[in-house]
Amino acid sequence: MNQITKLGYVDNKLGAPSDGQQTTRILFNTIEAPGTTSQLSFFKNFQGLTNGQTNLTNNKLDSMESMVIKTIMLTQFETNGTLQNFGGLVQQTVSIIVGNQTVVKNLPIHFNYGSTGQSYDRLHTNGGVTCDVITTPSATLQVHMPCEIRLLTDIVIPPQVSFEVRVESTNVNYGTGAVVCALSGYGKIFSAGNTF
Amino acid sequence: MMTAQDKILYVANKLGLTSLKNMQASTGAVYDVDTERNGQIFSSATRHVNPRITNINNNQFEVNEALLIETVGFYGVTSAPSGFSTYNLQQVYGSNFVIVYDLIIGNKRVQKDTPVFGSGSPYCFATNGMFTNVPDVDNTLQFAPRHQVYSEAVGILIPPQVEFYVEYRIFDVVTGAQIPVTSDDIGCYLYGTKVLLNFNTSI
Numbered sequence: 458m459n460q461i462t463k464l465g466y467v468d469n470k471l472g473a474p475s476d477g478q479q480t481t482r483i484l485f486n487t488i489e490a491p492g493t494t495s496q497l498s499f500f501k502n503f504q505g506l507t508n509g510q511t512n513l514t515n516n517k518l519d520s521m522e523s524m525v526i527k528t529i530m531l532t533q534f535e536t537n538g539t540l541q542n543f544g545g546l547v548q549q550t551v552s553i554i555v556g557n558q559t560v561v562k563n564l565p566i567h568f569n570y571g572s573t574g575q576s577y578d579r580l581h582t583n584g585g586v587t588c589d590v591i592t593t594p595s596a597t598l599q600v601h602m603p604c605e606i607r608l609l610t611d612i613v614i615p616p617q618v619s620f621e622v623r624v625e626s627t628n629v630n631y632g633t634g635a636v637v638c639a640l641s642g643y644g645k646i647f648s649a650g651n652t653f
Numbered sequence: 654m655m656t657a658q659d660k661i662l663y664v665a666n667k668l669g670l671t672s673l674k675n676m677q678a679s680t681g682a683v684y685d686v687d688t689e690r691n692g693q694i695f696s697s698a699t700r701h702v703n704p705r706i707t708n709i710n711n712n713q714f715e716v717n718e719a720l721l722i723e724t725v726g727f728y729g730v731t732s733a734p735s736g737f738s739t740y741n742l743q744q745v746y747g748s749n750f751v752i753v754y755d756l757i758i759g760n761k762r763v764q765k766d767t768p769v770f771g772s773g774s775p776y777c778f779a780t781n782g783m784f785t786n787v788p789d790v791d792n793t794l795q796f797a798p799r800h801q802v803y804s805e806a807v808g809i810l811i812p813p814q815v816e817f818y819v820e821y822r823i824f825d826v827v828t829g830a831q832i833p834v835t836s837d838d839i840g841c842y843l844y845g846t847k848v849l850l851n852f853n854t855s856i
């Protein structure tokens with residue numbers, strides 16, 4: 458079953474079929490100055506965030522909108538914009554909660570970045586590389602890659618159902634800059650007419 | 654599984670474009686640069702030099718030509734007089750920039766509030782994004798992240814003779830502040846399966 462079929466199947470099961478515009482959807486949310494914590498909750502707080510820090514106003518998709526999550530991306534920045542390894546190199550897990558149901562549970566994220574070289578798939582082999590630099594890394598000299606995981610199962614966010622991404626760890630310092638979570642996949646947005 | 658050709662024919666049929674199925678299928682890309690710095694790409698293509706700034710004469714395709722967009726990419730272009738050469742946007746805006754764009758076809762937004770992250774966008778990893786930042790010195794590598802959005806599952810069709818453009822803004826994802834485009838310009842390309850006009854009759 459591909460992404461299109463899965464999205465249509467779930468929307469129909471929920472009684473929310475849609476002939477909306479088919480598109481690629483990327484949702485993102487930022488937590489400013491996360492500091493040291495054992496849990497990050499993305500897509501929970503939207504207060505004070507600009508359009509450059511999130512593209513939602515609450516943790517639900519509009520009616521007639523839905524999407525399939527295929528990829529999770531997590532990034533950590535210093536205040537000056539330099540990309541860091543997400544939460545250092547320590548072991549962390551991610552969970553995705555849609556409605557009152559956990560649809561991804563405690564999935565380890567640290568294998569797809571840092572220096573273990575044990576990424577889940579070949580596409581992210583480079584995530585295990587830290588470039589050998591003589592000069593100091595900076596915002597314009599990126600020596601890491603973000604943490605990214607491609608899901609094997611199509612996870613659907615239906616219309617008007619709240620969702621959350623939760624990263625759990627043990628007292629990890631995420632710095633004073635910002636951490637960002639992005640969810641990418643096939644989606645539908647509201648359309649009054651034919652789909653292109 | 655719907656292929657690119659399936660999607661083109663499906664949309665063409667819906668729009669009543671009965672002859673599109675007889676045209677030549679191909680691979681193509683269109684590009685343009687926001688030299689006016691008004692936050693729109695492709696809408697001013699008619700005023701731009703081809704191919705130095707753009708490869709289209711107008712932001713719509715001819716009769717029986719179309720493009721199924723499968724990848725959207727962003728890049729930097731140095732301004733005149735230094736020479737219109739292309740570069741990775743991270744070199745100017747850093748890893749912490751995010752471009753948030755809409756893709757509009759006709760009067761319809763077909764991609765909305767889509768972010769492209771300076772540190773590399775989701776599903777855009779590749780080892781060939783690494784490069785030497787100091788020429789002739791070993792082991793001085795950095796990443797050149799991909800600033801692209803790959804279409805998931807199916808592409809989006811730009812039908813013949815319908816205007817299209819990209820509307821974008823660029824932000825600092827750490828502070829949330831909008832970044833003005835002051836020095837060089839931002840370009841965008843749309844890549845995918847192309848339909849080319851093919852005369853089946855003698856002209």
